[in-house]
Amino acid sequence: VTHNKSFTLGELAKLLDLELVGDEQCKIYGLGTLAGASPGHLSFLSNPAYIDQLSSTSASAVILTENFVETCPGNSLISASPYVSFAHASALFVTNEAPAAGVHSSAVVDPSCKIDDSVAIGPNAVLEAGVSIGAGSYVGAGCFVGAGSNIGSNCRLYQNVTIYHGINLADNVIIHAGSVIGADGFGFAFDGEKSVKIHQLGGVSIGRDVEIGAATTIDRGAIEDTIIEQGVKIDNQVQIGHNCKIGMHSVICGCTAIAGSVTIGKYCIMGGASGAVGHITIADKVQVSAMSLVSQSILESGTYSSGTGHMKTSEWKRTIVRFSQLDSIAKRLKELEKANDKT
C-alpha cells in the first residue's frame, strides 16, 4: 500500500534510530511485505525463512539484521530487531486523521463531566454524570460511558463502545468498536427452583497501554474489581469473566473465553479461541495453544495444549470410537503384559 506520507531514507534512519546502508535521498512512500512491495516501499526481514524473498524484493529498502545486508538488492536499514523496528515504522505511515478536539453537537454530555479541552467526543456519544476524560483522548461516535467512570489521557474508544458505570481506564488505552466493559458478571445463586441474581457491585480497572479489540467483553467484579494490568493486549471477541486478573503484558488472542475469578500471570499468551475454567491460576510466562482449554491451574511457565490434531473425518470417526475405548485398551494391555511376564 502506498500512503500519502513520505520520508527520505535518511529521515527514516534518524526517526527509527537505525543505521542506513544505501541512498539517503531515496524516497519511501509506504510499507510492503518482501513479496508484495513495490519501488518506493519499505519492507522488513525478520523470519530467516523468507530470505528467498529478500533477494527478489522490489522494495526500495528493507529493515534487516546486519548479516543480511549483502543479500539485500536495495537499501538496508540495520536493526537488531527488525520486526520491532518495523512496528515503529508502521506508526509513521498512519494516515487516518486524529479527530479534532471538541464535543460534537449531537453528543449528550452530562454537565458534571470533567473533560479536558483537548478531548474529541464523536457524534451521538453519551457521557453520564461524573465521567472524567483526560487530555488527548477520543470517544467515538455512538459510545456510551456510564456514571462515574474515569478515562485517562490519550485513550481512544472507537465507535459504539459501551463502558458501564464506575469503570476506570488508565492512560493510552485503546478499545475497538462494539466492545463492552463492565457488564454484570455472570453470578447467580440457585435456590432450588430458579437462579437468584447476585448483583455485581465491583468494577473494572484497566491499566495503561492496554489495547482491547472489537466486540470483546470484560465483566465487572461481583464485589471487588476485575483487573487488566498495564500493557495487556486483548484481541477481538474475547470474554473475560468477573474478578479475573490478567497480569501485565499478557496477550489474549481472539475468541478466548476466560471464566470468572481466573488469575493469569505476566507475559502469558493465550492462543486464539483458547479457554480457562473458573477459579484457577496460571503462572507467569505460560503459553496456551489455540483452542486449548486450561482445565486446572498451571503453576509452571511453559507451553500447554489440549485437544487433538485434525484429520480426515472418515479416519477421525474410527479414531474417536477407539478414544472412547481407551480405558479398556489400557486395561487389556496391562493384562497382556502380566500374561507375558509369566511366560
Place this chain on the structure above:
Amino acid sequence: VTHNKSFTLGELAKLLDLELVGDEQCKIYGLGTLAGASPGHLSFLSNPAYIDQLSSTSASAVILTENFVETCPGNSLISASPYVSFAHASALFVTNEAPAAGVHSSAVVDPSCKIDDSVAIGPNAVLEAGVSIGAGSYVGAGCFVGAGSNIGSNCRLYQNVTIYHGINLADNVIIHAGSVIGADGFGFAFDGEKSVKIHQLGGVSIGRDVEIGAATTIDRGAIEDTIIEQGVKIDNQVQIGHNCKIGMHSVICGCTAIAGSVTIGKYCIMGGASGAVGHITIADKVQVSAMSLVSQSILESGTYSSGTGHMKTSEWKRTIVRFSQLDSIAKRLKELEKANDKT
C-alpha cells in the same frame, strides 16, 4: 467495596428473613469476601473449603449455616442457603441509580409506539412503528427496537442493544450492552453454484425473568420462533441459532455456540465455550462441561464432556501422534490377544 448505602444488622436480618446472632445495632456499609472484607462489611460462608478464612475474617457479620456460628469471630446471620441469602443481600447494596422515567429528547420514537409513562428511554434510542414497552422498563442509550416488537414490564435493555422487528420479550428481562436479538438465522440453500438466502420469517420469544449478557446473539426463526423460556440465564458472547428452544431455568455460560434447531431441556447448564451441533435434543438437567461439543442428542440427564485435558505441549505433541494411531493400536492389541490365547 463500600457502598453509599447502609443498614443495621437488625434491619438486614428482617429484610433477608434471617436469624441474627449478635449486635442488632452494628452498621453494615457494604459486602466483602471473607478474605477481603473490612469492618462494616457483610460476608458469607457457603463453601466449607473457606472455613479457615471465616475465623480470620474482618467482616462485621457473616451469613452462614447454623453449625458455623461458633467459629464466626463477629456477628452471624443464620441461613439454610447462605449463597442464596447473599444474593438477596447483594440487591440491597446496588447503588447505580435507576434512570428517571421519560423519553430523552434525542431518542427517535415513532408516534405509533405504546410506551408506559413510567418507562425510561435513553439518549439516541430508536423505536420503530408499533413498538410497545411495559411499565417500569428501561431502554438504554443507542438501543434500537424494530417495528412491532413488544417489551414487557420491568425490562432493562442496556446500551447499544439491537432488537429486530417482531420480537417479544416478557416481563423482567435484562439484556446487556451490544447484544442482538432477532438477526436472520443462518439459512441458505445451495443451488450448485451459490447460496440462496432463505428469508427468516419467524421471530424470537423470550420468557419472563430471562437475563442475557453482553454481545450475545439470538437469531430469529426461519418459519417458527426461536424460544427462550422463563428464567433462562445466558452469559456474554453466546450464539443461539434459529429455531432453538432453551428450556426454563437453564443456564448458558459465556461463548457457548448453539447451532440451529437445538432443543435444550429445563435446568440444564451449558459450560463456558461449549457447543451443540444442529437439530439435536438435550434432555432436562443435563450439564455440559466447558468447551465440550455435544455432537448428538443427549437423552438422559447427567454430566457430559468432550475434549482432552491440557498438558505440556511437548508431551501433547507425542500424545496426539499416538491419538492418530489409535485405530491401529486397538487392532494390534486385538492381534496380540488372539496370539496370546493360542499360546
Place this chain on the structure above:
Amino acid sequence: VTHNKSFTLGELAKLLDLELVGDEQCKIYGLGTLAGASPGHLSFLSNPAYIDQLSSTSASAVILTENFVETCPGNSLISASPYVSFAHASALFVTNEAPAAGVHSSAVVDPSCKIDDSVAIGPNAVLEAGVSIGAGSYVGAGCFVGAGSNIGSNCRLYQNVTIYHGINLADNVIIHAGSVIGADGFGFAFDGEKSVKIHQLGGVSIGRDVEIGAATTIDRGAIEDTIIEQGVKIDNQVQIGHNCKIGMHSVICGCTAIAGSVTIGKYCIMGGASGAVGHITIADKVQVSAMSLVSQSILESGTYSSGTGHMKTSEWKRTIVRFSQLDSIAKRLKELEKANDKT
C-alpha cells in the same frame, strides 16, 4: 406463520417457475414446515427422512420432487431442488418493509459523502468524509461508516454496525447488527519488555453478494487488505483475522475463529465454532466439522475433524487419563509385539 401477503398457487407456480399439480386458485398466506403448517401454508419436502410428515401435513401445497406427488395429500409444486425453490419462495413472503429512501434528520453525514438519492440512512447513523453509497442501499440506525469507505448498491447494514475508514463493500452485501468491519488486526512486535503496536495500514475488501451475521468482526489488513470474495456467507460471532482471504461462495458458521493470514479456498464450509491457526492455507471444497481446529494447511478437498465425541463425564475422566498415557501405551504395545515375535 401467516404473513400479510398472499398469492394463488397459480401465481406462485409462475413466480417460482415450477409445475403445479392441483388447484390454481388455492390461496397461500404463508410458509410452514410439514409438521407445523396450517391450511393456507406452503411447505416443502427436501429430505426424504420427512416423508412420513408429508402424508399427514395440513399444508395446502408442498414443493417436492416429482416422485412424491402421489404421496402429497394437497397440491404439489414440482421442483428438481425443493429446498432451493423454498428459498426463492421465502423471499416472496418477507413482510418487514424496506425503509424509505432519504437521510434521517438525526443522521450525521459529512457534506463530502456521495450518497445516491435512493439510499435510506437511519436515525443517528454517522458517515464520515468521503463515504460513497450506491443506489438502493440502507444504512441502519446507529451505524458508523468511517472516512473514505465505499458501500456498493443494494447493500443493507443493519443497526449499530461499525465500518472503519477505508473499507470497500461491493454490491448486495448484507451486514447484521453489531458487526465490526475493519478494526485493527492483532499485530504486535515484542521488544523484550512490552508489545509494540504494528499499525494496521491495510483495509478490508468485501465482494458482491456477501452476507455477514451479527456481532461478527473482520479485521483490516496489516499492509495489504483482508479479502472476502463474492458470495461468501458468514454467520454470527465469527472472527476473521487480518490478511485472511476467504474464497468465493465459502460458508463460515457461527463462532468460528480464523487467525491472521489464513487463505481459505472456494466452496469451503467451516463448521460452527471451528477454528484455523494463522498463516495456513485451506484448499477448495474443504469442510471442517463443528468445533474442529485446523492446525496446519489442508491441501486436499474433503471433510476434516478434530476433537473427541462427548461422553458421560465420569467415563470421560477415566478416558482422558488414558489419553495422557497414550505414548506409553503405544510403546508398551510395541514391546509386547517384539516379545511375541520372539516366542
